[in-house]
Amino acid sequence: MYLLHAAILAPFVLAALVPAIRKGTKQIHTGWIVLILPILLFLNFLRYLPVVRTDVTQTISLPWIPSLGIDFTVYLDGLGLLFALLITGIGALVVLYSIFYLDPEQEAIHRFYLYLLLFMGAMLGIVLSDNMIVLYTFWELTSISSFLLIAFWYERDRSRYGALKSMLITVFGGFAMLAGFVVLHGMTGTWSIRETIAMLDHVQGQPLFLLAMILILLGAFTKSAQFPFHIWLPDAMEAPTPVSAYLHSATMVKAGIYLVARFSPVFAGQAEWFWIISLVGIITMCYGSILAVKQTDLKALLAYSTISQLGLIMSLFGAGSAAVYYGYGEESLLYTAATTAAIFHLINHATFKGALFMVAGIVDHETGTRDIRRLGGLISLMPITFTVACISGFSMAGVPPFNGYLSKEMFLEAMVELTHLHIFDLGTWGVLFPILAFLGSVFTFVYSMILIFKTFRGPLQKEKLGVTPHEAPTGMLIAPVILAVCVVLLGLFPNVLSYSIIEPAMRSVLPSLVAPGEHFEVHIAFWHGFTPALFMTLGVIGLGTVLYLLLGRWKGIYGMYPDKLTWNHVYDSLLRYGEKVAHALTDAYMNRSARNYLVYIFGFMVIVLGVALWRADVLSLLTTDTAPINMYEIVLIAMLVISAVAVPFARQRLIAVIMTGAVGYLVTLFFVLFRAPDLALTQMIIETVSVVLFLLCFYHMPELRREVNTRRYRSLNIVISVGVGVVVTLIALSASGSSSFESIADYFVKNSHDLGGGDNVVNVILVDFRGFDTLLEITVLGIASLGIYSMIQLQLQGKDAGSRILYLHRKVTLAPKVPIGRTRKETPTVAKNMKQFKSNDVILETSTKVIVFIILTFALYLFFAGHNNPGGGFVGGLMAASALVLLALAFNAETVRRVLPLDYRDIMAAGLSVAYLTAMGSFVFGAPFLSQAFGYFEIPFLGKTELATALIFDLGVFLTVLGVTMTIILQIGEDR
């Protein structure tokens, strides 16, 4: 069963449907419909609680890119389930909350829910994937959906700034993580996390092991806003508050913590792993809490508080990893308490921080501000909100009897415990941990008090608010109240969690410490006796209270810190400097001169190819085994060279064009000589049509002028062109001389008849063997002709191009409908347009009437003969087009339109459709794209005839080429 896959993909599917749902059900808030999914998913994941306790793990694989060993493998264990429950549980509450927070009349709620569901699916993908590449894909998806959500109010500058910042930092980390995965893959040869864990002995001690660890940690630290990558989180608060509650406190920022936990079995036990994570974590915890105190915006305060709390959890995971050093045994179990605390606090933080963000949202919603300096006295107006804030705030501060107290004390205990360890040089430096932990906790207490009391106590400053605040609507209170109830319940009965979820999750993090079938024994208690942790808690509360009461006395210290030394300043100047350097570099060589660019290109070509040819010692490869040459051919070559060389010397444009045409016709002759009948045919017609094209364009172009150039300019041109000529000559010589590998031509010659059903190998290659080339080629042709059409018809001028498309389109289609009574003279533009096609030649007109039919018939013959004899769709289409061009020349374009009242763009579109549909038709028969089939049939009167799907494909080519050529010629001819 792919139930877990379905759980991951369901949010994506619903996300795609959200806009339609929004359109279909205008009267209901879309949130109600979206809400169903996270609830269902949450209930579904609850079913797995007993499953993850057993040794039977859920692993289901779905092949994605099997050739690279990348499978969409989902894997559900205690850790994954813990996160899945958080994601869907908090997700449901946030959706519920958002229904009352976002006004469907004023906000683009369909976009909101689309992004939110996208995020939810991606997050589930991260925590359930076993394959690192799949994990990485989902990881980046969370970055992208977070970017979209932060920029939800994209018309605000701050929103865009915050979104970009979070994107740059988290994606940078994502890339680092990907590199780490690749390095790991290089050592193990597998992308699976579980298989990597199984190959641990093979991996540890390898020289690149440390590099992989650091790269993966970079990913984790950027995502979880660890110092010094924390700067994106406060700016991410520009997102709507439900988003902050969901992404930037409860789930996404915990993806980094998840990554650390998930890779603990690989890296834990290493000194570097322990030190990096514990130190970064504890510094972040301390730093975040100190900065939180100075914030005046409720959400900014919560953002720094989140940074601090994430640091706390991170440091606990680091401390817990020390246990692995001791291996399986009694002693190690002692030190796993840190991991227990980490997982427990992870859950607790989601509950109280989610509630606090929702409180901040309610305050913002009801008072119109989040500025602590303007708030106060809300206690009597918003009693329920205050209660929720109080419970969650005290929990965050670590005050009993809430869940935050329990985990905070376990944290302090774990930090004290570290000083007793005598590994990794902890004897010397271990004392840092309890000190920093204590300091951070004191400031955590202070900002929690600020949050509660500055907002709800004190005088109500009505004049600063502008509105009279009142309690939030009941619906908006449901979600925070549920979370607050959780805070209390988990505080009173913590062991509800320990059996069902903490123990299995710990086994995922520290698998080497329990034997199969065994479990960690987790028992969380209120009272441990008079331990150092208890005294520390008392100290925190005491010192915290003093500091809070004297806040006004010492808060001035913050002002002394110079702005220039902040990490934000580093980020901003890095960005600015980077842009400046990039600009300078680009401007240095991009000077908007096409010639300059061409000089770079050709110069580079000469140097690179020249060096390569010299190193390959090309002159030794030259062969004497060449085809014979006769006098006639020498003369042809001489003519070719002379006419080409004459072009630059031509003073008049007509001569230059005729000389170029001469080169073209001579090339046609060479095609004949070199046994390429198809090419000769095509080239001949193209040259003819091209002459018409040149003549039409001449009308618009000025006469050639003598170019006055500096000596340097000229000599550089000559050096480069001679260089290109020499290099190409050498390439031609060496390529035709060497035979270092077999030609693949034999395959085509051998199989053309049997596999392709045609005797003209060139045609079979075009429509069958390499049909994809042809398909895309005619697509390019179509695009080119549409480009010409739009350049002429729209005459793009700045901004009004869009409106002109509509206007001109109507004008063009209406043009033929001019009443017959009105002569062309009455519509001067049309008359003028046709001028170039006017001819007075009676003989030409008369003979054309006949010749057109002959050419058209020949075109049809070429088309049908193509599969076995020279011809095919290209030549046929060109031939047919040339007949129509002749008609236009002899009479005028209007005649062509009258005789064949078709829009040639439609023919082109029809041709492309035929080609693409034929190509896709093979799907019906379960064959790959562009598979061709053929058969021989007995048809009355005609005898045995071959019918091939390739012919239909070729018909598409025929029609496209005809449509394209006629569109081009007629458009240019009609241009004023």
Add this chain to the structure above:
Amino acid sequence: MEIWMSVAIGILFAVAVYLILSRSLLRIILGTSILTHGVHLLLLTMSRLKTGAPPLLGEESGTYVDPLPQALILTSIVINFGVTAFFFVLAYRSYIRLKTDDMEEVKRKGGQ
């Protein structure tokens, strides 16, 4: 024959590049046209010349010339037509708007 052709192809390329580097739009377009011819002949020459009959199996010949370059060139010929036409229109459109066909002038006026 191959040696003679190689030299001729080199000359075609040199002329084409020289034209492309010049300042007049018309010369540039003609340059691309000649460049295409050079590339076509280069492709053919690279696969050795006159090694057999044309690649039509109805000829019942023992050896055939390499059909693959021919298929490539056929594609290229037609594409080239579209691209040349596109260039032309682009060129004369810019001439009409900017009143010059000199690339240096275009560069100056385009920046305004």
